[in-house]
Amino acid sequence: MLKLLNILACAALSVHLAAAQQAAYSVIPEPAKTNLTQGTARTLKLLSDKASPALGKDAYQLTVTPQGAHLSSGGKEGRIYGLVTLQQLQDQLAAHPEGIPCGVIKDKPRYPWRGMMVDPARHFIPMKDLKKFVDLMAYYKFNKLQLHLTDDQGWRLPVPGYPKLKSISSKRAESFGNGTPHEGMYTRQELKDLVAYCAARGIEVIPEIDMPGHNQALAAAYPEFFCFPDHNTKVSTIGGVGLYLVCPHKPEIWKFYAAVFDELRDIFPSTMVHLGGDEAPLEKTWEKCPLSVKYRQQKGMKDVHEELKEFEAKMASMLAARGKKPIFWYEKPWAQASVYRKGDTVFTWRMGLTPSTITETKKQGLPLIIAAGEHCYLDYPQIPGQDNRGWMPTTTLEQSYKLDPAYGRPEQETDHIIGVQATMWAEQLPTLNHLLYRTYPRACAIAEAGWSPMNVRSWENFQRKLADQRQFVLKRFNYNMERTKENEPPFK
Ligand SMILES: [Zn+2]
Known part of the structure; x- marks a missing residue:
């Protein structure tokens, strides 16, 4: 006794x-x-x-x-x-x-991938602002920066031979009815400088070119790339899921993406290109496209997902020719149709689907990065009562902190999980100040989820440390991480 x-x-x-x-x-x-x-x-x-x-x-x-x-x-x-x-x-x-x-x-880190995604497509982020963002990432040991360079609301990558990307796709008339025009495009040199700036801080830059959907800005400049060309298409000024999917049966798109991938190869040393792949309503587009209908009949394809599988395989081989591999936002119907190939890295993101996605991706042999909406979507409000555009759930600091990337499951069920990623979709983040306000301090919680083993993590200790970190960050970066219900910069 x-x-x-x-x-x-x-x-x-x-x-x-x-x-x-x-x-x-x-x-x-x-x-x-x-x-x-x-x-x-x-x-x-x-x-x-x-x-x-x-x-x-x-x-x-x-x-x-x-x-x-x-x-x-x-x-x-x-x-x-x-x-x-x-x-x-x-x-x-x-x-x-x-x-x-x-x-x-x-x-040493628990996971090799500790990423943040920023969205200069919705609101352009000037290079000096991106560098300030990167300084803070490095202070919290993040090591991957994903640049969401294209979307319905803007195209930010210059591509030689496609001048209308700059003159049309990089500009929009206004945002959510505010009457204020918005535009921006990086230069090749600026992006190369960013890559070097990040590399010196241990951060790899991964470009994202979203396809086949999320391409209204591209459609405004090059309507001939799409199933139903509409020469009145404008760069989107609102949010939501659009119907602008590039058409795989237009030879122009293969020439175009070859030029895009050449440019990526020359700018970004990363072996990965994120090809998006989220929110692509095939049933309202390819399903009805006369060229697609005819093609599927000729090839004896049973559905539009077979066509998609061929499309993504062709993109992957174009990337492979340039020493790169595609990575994707995970969509269950795509997985069911075997669009992903064994070894493809995917991100779980949809609210509530991460537990089932962990199981599915393990079976399919897909390395998985956790960007679960309920913990990692840092564009959502962090204090109840803050602006949520009428639909976003509040994700408190504690909710972000609670993320265990393995969801409490044993090693043998989760050894395909390679890390975590915070995502800051920018429909409502027009300036660096807005972006940092929502990113922090929740990014500190995601940093700890990606780095620290569960046995040294504690919400109480994290809160204590954060109180000190507010002072450190204020002094070192002249940035205030204090958050109250009232002190958020307003979005108009
Ligand atoms: Zn088509």
Whole structure:
């Protein structure tokens, strides 16, 4: 009995100790392992910076001593993450000049993919604003930036030989009836600069060219790419799911996408191109297109999804010729029709469907990234009563924090999950200020979901750290993460 009591007491003490160790530092995302040692550090000068390949390329170890800090890292990525942790500790020390405890942080990410998607298609994001956004991403150890470059409301990628993308597709007359024209297009050089800027911070840029749907802006410039060409098509000024799907039977589109992919190859070193694939109402478009009807009859295809499968396979082979692979938003009917090929990476996003999608993608051999609407859609309001365009659910900080990318399931059912991604659809995010307001502080929660093992995560500790992080971010980035019901910039 005494022995049992001793064991219980020790267990209670070790839980208490673990909690105390965690509470010593205000690092987000929470490191995988923290051990406090004797003493107090009043300086965090970097005393040594060593390569230790045995740690693994994205792992690092940071030792805080009374004289300063020692870093060892497994690779370029691990070194970047270790230096970021050191920055956060330096910010903590600046707020507590009496000193912070000495200790050893042994750290590496739970998942290799910790992404954020921004949507310059709906509202153009000038390059200097994107770089500020990237600075904050790096401070929270995100490592993938997905650029949603095309949609019904705008096309932002220049493509040689297609000047109307700039003169027509990159401009719209107004947004949601506000009467204010909006436009923007990146230059090839700006995008290359962004890629280099991100690479220096450990972030890979993945371009997204949404297809076959979400293409009204393209239709405004090149109506001949579509099943039912309408020369009066305008770039969309509202939201919603449109009927502008490119027609696979127009030879022009294959020439066009070859030019698009050439441009992507020259700008983005990433081996991935996101081909969208969400919200494509085939039944209202390809299903009725005379060219499609005839083609399906000739080929003996049973339905429009067989045609889609051929379309995506052709896109994949065009990308393969340029050293790239497609990735997709997951749509269940596409999966049922075997449109995805084994090994294709997909994102789960639709509200409520992530648990079933985890099961389905495991069976199909599809690597999965969790962008579950109910946790990761950071364009939704974060405090009840904030503007929701009449339909968006409120996703509180705690709701975002609750995400366990594995949904509590065992390793053997979830070993195809490669990470998490926050998405900021921008219909209602017209400026950097709007974008950052909704992104933070919920992105800190998603960062921790993607990085930290569940056994070191705690909502209470996260809230404590976040209070400190607000001060760090204000001082380091001149950005205020405080959120109240009233302090959101208004959307008009
Ligand atoms: Zn067609």
